[in-house]
Amino acid sequence: MDKNKSKRSLSKKNIVAQNNIPLLQPVQDDDYFQVQRVVKHIQPPKPETAPNKILASLFSSPQIDKISVSWIRERAINFMKVLGKRRINMIMLRSLSFRGIPQEIPGLRPIVWKVLLGYLPRETSKWELFLKNQKQIYEDWRKELIVEPHLVDSQNFLDHPLSINKESKWSKFFNDQELWEEIEKDVRRTRSDMTFFIEAVQDNYNHLKDQLKKQAEVKKSHLHGEIRFNYIETHSDVLARILFIYAKLNPGVKYVQGMNEILAILYYCFWQSDETLTEYFESDLFFCFTNLMAEIRDGFLRTMDSENTGINGKIRIFAELMQKVDPELHNHLTEQTVNPQFYSLRWLMLLLSQEFEIHNVIRLWDTLLADNERFWFLNYVCVAMVQIKREAILAGDFSECMEALQRQSQESDPKKIRQLLDQAKKICQIHTRKYDNYIDNNGQTFL
């Protein structure tokens, strides 16, 4: 046990002393995550000890006893213990999430992400009231911002579609149509690698395949007659609504292509929430999306393009790291005039959400969201993305390099993600000046 411990607690010195990164060694299955076992049969915290109903429901999840792999069970329980405190220790939560959140307990990840995103308060006893309030705020905005015009308004005044009165709901309605159409165009093709988003929100409508198919094929405003009358709300409609409200509340940002992809990842993750959270689904999603966008929106803003936090700044920081970590690879790409912007723009802007199958993106985001200095670790992952194609790139000309870099999309093998993260961690261990960001309470690195 002691031996094990000394092996794992790499001191900073040791790490700095290594001077070259072993490239991409095969990952031994799951071995990476095995932490030494102190107690053999640890039990989840008792539901009655939970600081709120949401966690009580999580703690009593019958799923925990269905987990056959002991280390996964242990990690899930560790998460519960960290969350079950009166005040959550963020460092502990980060160091756990960094290694991935067990999906065997479906409701766990949404809760952890909501805490990591600074939405759910660290004081766990406040959760229920907080969620209720937020829901109310969201519902009010929704009512106010989404205009459904009628010929007679609520105070029985006549309102006409051709009214030039600025207060007319009709004129607001027409002004919004452009934004709706812009958003709808993109939500229709959000995560089109899966059918989830074109399915009905209420599962009991999902057997109406013809109706749903027609809805997916034809623009909403072009639907007629019965199809229009029987419209079934789909997940993509909810995406659109959230993006619309966000755009209305953030006129300086509005809607920019790519936001749909960011929101879709949160959406899919939160959809797995426990039923104690279902009523808050949409409001939670909206606020978490808003929080996340606050951190990454500069990458979406034209006016910020050349700032450090804007997209070109992000690319520059990544490119500098790339040069430092792997000069040979960097030089080759430069010689072949493969500009980092050609491939890393999408990676950095969308937090790699378009590069992999959704479950892998979600696993990756466990790590990215756990970053103490968001989203610094993303840079390491991006360097690792290039290094994974190292051989092909070094042997390639412009077009072959571009092919290698552009087309690693839709990787569905979870091992690839682990391999990628392992490589990113290695790079980080050797090159980071931000090493302290990755040390847990016990002074151990969680890289």
Next chain:
Amino acid sequence: MGNCNKKGKPSRPSVRDPINIRGDKENKVSYAKVVLIGNSGVGKTSIAQRFIEGKFDENNKNTVGASYFQKNISFKDGSSLCLYIWDTAGGEKFQALAPLYYRVKSKYIINIFQNAHAAVVCYSVTDDDSLKQIDTWLNKLDEHGNIAKMIKVVVGNKSDVDKSERRVDLKEGKLFAQQRDLPFFETSALLNDGSIDELFQKLASQIKQSFTKEELHATV
């Protein structure tokens, strides 16, 4: 991705120096850069995919940034032309970024329209606004492109749609292009009706006629 001039183990030529490119010395490969532009959602990526991979992928996302493809076009006289195709994002944000500018050795500013021999300006026949926006795209080309005889073609995509979905007639598109003195095509990336192949085949011949061999070298 269709490789140009690659047989067996690929050689490693520098793309900037066509003379070094291996292959039949007598029948040197020419290169042309083509950019696909137009409003978001008109089907630029689908056009590229139909042309390069010969298929229609329903799983299409909105393009963020730009993607690169290449494909060889053969002519009846036995010569060939390799097209470097940049599929760009149509979204507002990327319209500003679209002249993907960057520095090489902190000297040159390059943008994606630079050195482009041809531009395929697309609209969707289901979206009349995308046709109106073509002028904006043509202006951008004039502003950022640097090759005066750049070939521009107007393409109305999604010609396969039901009549009820159509918002721009064939006539209307044709007239629009005629008024601007540009070649016009209507295509369907969805159907395998040869319309996209025809577009690129004609574009390639036009490029070959308009540019000298020396001008047709690879510049990404």
